[in-house]
Amino acid sequence: MLALKVNGRDYAVDAPDDMPLLWVLRDLIKLRGTKFGCGIAQCGACTVHLDQQPVRSCVLPVGSVGSRSITTIEGVGETETGRKIQQAWLDLEVVQCGYCQSGQIMSAAALLSRQADPDDAAIDAAMAGNICRCATYVRIRAAIKAAAK
Ligand code: FES
Numbered sequence: 463m464l465a466l467k468v469n470g471r472d473y474a475v476d477a478p479d480d481m482p483l484l485w486v487l488r489d490l491i492k493l494r495g496t497k498f499g500c501g502i503a504q505c506g507a508c509t510v511h512l513d514q515q516p517v518r519s520c521v522l523p524v525g526s527v528g529s530r531s532i533t534t535i536e537g538v539g540e541t542e543t544g545r546k547i548q549q550a551w552l553d554l555e556v557v558q559c560g561y562c563q564s565g566q567i568m569s570a571a572a573l574l575s576r577q578a579d580p581d582d583a584a585i586d587a588a589m590a591g592n593i594c595r596c597a598t599y600v601r602i603r604a605a606i607k608a609a610a611k
């Protein structure tokens with residue numbers, strides 16, 4: 463059994479060390495807001511936080527998590543930064559199909575937690591690994607700036 467802390471709650475999961483964290487979250491813990499896109503760390507749909515750092519959970523073996531705290535889209539709104547990001551997403555109606563958006567929000571929240579007022583270059587650098595096939599990039603950038611105010 464592996465001990466994990468997810469969104470402030472303790473879990474014991476029966477999973478092999480090499481199982482990707484994404485499968486553990488979705489299939490064993492039943493937190494399905496984190497999405498599978500590419501499975502090879504290229505799209506960002508599976509982004510979660512480990513101790514506030516964004517990681518691609520589709521390629522992260524659960525055995526490497528250790529004692530670090532995991533935050534998913536279901537829990538990020540419990541933080542002040544996450545709450546502001548989610549409200550800005552609603553206010554600016556960022557979402558189109560929505561599939562990529564939990565990953566987008568997790569990357570945006572990680573950015574604002576380490577840099578309170580990022581400029582365009584910093585936003586673009588932080589969000590470059592999150593792909594949106596609906597091309598909501600302009601609204602995402604605007605929402606990050608709104609949340610930063
Ligand atoms: S599903 Fe993990 S980066 Fe695409």
Ligand code: FES
Pocket residue numbers: 557558559560561562563593594595596597598
């Ligand atoms: S909102 Fe559709 S993929 Fe991003």
